[in-house]
Amino acid sequence: MAKEFPKLKFKVVLAPMHNVTNVAFRLMCKKYGAGMVSTELLSANAISRENNAVMKLALFNKDEKPVVAQIFGQNTKNIVEAAKKLEKNFDIIDFNLGCPSKKIMEQGSGGALLKRKNKIKEIITELCNTVKIPITVKIRSSFDGKGNAVEISKLCEEAGVSAIIVHARTVEQGYSGKADWKVIKEVKDSINIPVIGNGDIWNCEDAFQMLEETGCDYVMVGRAAIGNPFIFKEISTFLDKGEIVKQSKGDKIKDYFDYIKLTKKFKIFSVVDAKLRAQEFTKGLQGGSKLRRELNKVKGWPEIEELMKKLQ
Numbered sequence: 001m002a003k004e005f006p007k008l009k010f011k012v013v014l015a016p017m018h019n020v021t022n023v024a025f026r027l028m029c030k031k032y033g034a035g036m037v038s039t040e041l042l043s044a045n046a047i048s049r050e051n052n053a054v055m056k057l058a059l060f061n062k063d064e065k066p067v068v069a070q071i072f073g074q075n076t077k078n079i080v081e082a083a084k085k086l087e088k089n090f091d092i093i094d095f096n097l098g099c100p101s102k103k104i105m106e107q108g109s110g111g112a113l114l115k116r117k118n119k120i121k122e123i124i125t126e127l128c129n130t131v132k133i134p135i136t137v138k139i140r141s142s143f144d145g146k147g148n149a150v151e152i153s154k155l156c157e158e159a160g161v162s163a164i165i166v167h168a169r170t171v172e173q174g175y176s177g178k179a180d181w182k183v184i185k186e187v188k189d190s191i192n193i194p195v196i197g198n199g200d201i202w203n204c205e206d207a208f209q210m211l212e213e214t215g216c217d218y219v220m221v222g223r224a225a226i227g228n229p230f231i232f233k234e235i236s237t238f239l240d241k242g243e244i245v246k247q248s249k250g251d252k253i254k255d256y257f258d259y260i261k262l263t264k265k266f267k268i269f270s271v272v273d274a275k276l277r278a279q280e281f282t283k284g285l286q287g288g289s290k291l292r293r294e295l296n297k298v299k300g301w302p303e304i305e306e307l308m309k310k311l312q
Contacts, residue, residue, distance in 0.1 A: 003134040005162040005194050006066050006091065008035035008218060012207055012235045015198060015222030016040050016070040016094070016138075023059045024262035028229035028255065030064045033236035035218065037064050041096055041104075044073030047082035058086060059266060066091040070138070072099060074108040076123050083131045093131060095124065097152065098140035098167050100174045111171030114143045114152065121155055128160030138165040138198075141183040144172045153187045153195075164191065165220060168199040175223070184214040196220050203231075204238030211239070227280025229255060249285050253312045256281040274304050287311050 014021060014029045016038040026037040039058060046054035060067055069090040073079045083093045097120065099110030106112075113120055127135045137156050141149045153164045166187050168179035179199025188195040197216035201207050202224045210219050225231050230247040237245045247255075259277060263269040275295055282288035291307055298304055 002128070002157070002160045002162045002193060003132075005134055005136070006036075008066070010035035010232070010236045011211065011218050011239050012201075012232055013196060013218050013220050014038060014225060014232070015220045016068070016096075017222055017226070020226055022057070022263070022268055023061055023064070023266050024259055024268065025229065026064045026067065027061060027262055028259055029225060029232050032229050032232040034221075034229075034232045036066050036068060036092075038068035038070050038094060039090075040070070041099060041110075042069060042071050042082070042086075044071045044079040044082035045075060047071065047085055048078040050085070056268070058089070059268070060089050061266070068092045068094050068136070070094040070096055072096040072104055072109045074113060074119065074123075076126050079123055080126050080130050083127055083135075087131050087133045090133065092134050092136055092162070093127065094136045094138055094165065095127060096138050098138050098171060100140075100171045105171075111140055111143060114140065114148065114171060117152070117155060120152065121159055124156050124159040124161060134162035135160065136163045136165060136196075137161050138167065140167050140169060140171045141180060142170050145170050147183065149183050149187050150190045153191050157191045157193055161193065163194040163196060163217075165196040165198055166216075167220075168197065181210055181214050184210070184216050188215045188217075194218065198222065201235075204235045204244060207235045208239060227277065227283055228252075229259075250312055252281060252285060253308060256308060271299070271301050271304070274301055278304055278308055282308075282311065285311065 010033045013036040014034045018040050021040045069086040071082050097113050104110040166184045168181050168183045184197040194217040196218045197210045197214050198220035201219050201221045207219045237243050279292050282291050
């Protein structure tokens with residue numbers, strides 16, 4: 001029997017994103033109203049071996065709860081072992097069945113597993129029977145447009161998962177083209193566990209529309225949150241009160257410096273990351289494009305800090 005998925009305080013959750021959703025960024029999103037946050041995609045093989053670099057990516061903080069560890073792999077023994085190592089710190093284990101990365105699919109993991117229903121059943125059954133916390137899965141609408149999202153969702157529900165996350169693109173689409181939200185509705189109409197809709201949520205109106213059109217329980221925001229954790233406040237406020245709130249330029253720059261403080265607190269600060277986030281946090285700001293050109297020339301944190309302060 002599936003373990004119960006927690007009732008989230010807010011309807012919008014943060015997607016796992018490679019090289020983005022570290023503990024510092026997750027805490028920023030949580031502060032602004034993300035109902036749930038997730039690590040980036042972690043290799044089950046590496047976690048089972050307690051690889052130092054990957055274990056560092058699994059760094060968490062109690063203030064971000066409920067927090068998800070998302071894992072990928074195709075070796076059932078290693079997947080279960082990794083989940084057991086993670087369950088003491090995390091609230092949910094999410095198993096990825098949709099990542100379109102060539103490197104991950106060449107290992108037979110991520111989106112490649114959508115072609116192997118029996119393997120999915122084996123992995124999910126073992127996970128749900130062994131791990132004490134809820135298991136969720138993240139899927140794509142299908143591998144190549146020959147839809148099987150409903151079939152896979154039913155299989156996973158029967159195996160004991162607590163919720164399904166549906167990214168409404170095919171694996172072959174990657175992140176291109178348009179998400180087909182009809183698939184999310186089809187999945188929601190066919191199973192009895194919570195469904196989280198993902199794909200093309202760029203603002204508060206999109207989030208409202210997806211909830212209305214698909215009946216999904218929660219919406220997941222990915223790329224629109226990069227450099228913009230405030231989007232969670234925008235969406236949560238709109239869904240709760242129907243009001244549109246915007247962030248000032250000064251507050252956006254302050255968010256950048258708050259993020260940097262957190263990376264230093266958790267000892268994950270790097271100049272490379274600081275420069276990349278400076279480029280992301282200044283998108284759409286007056287003077288932002290000039291700053292990004294100047295950022296390309298700088299090498300140290302003091303120079304980055306000075307440039308960002310000038311923009312305030």
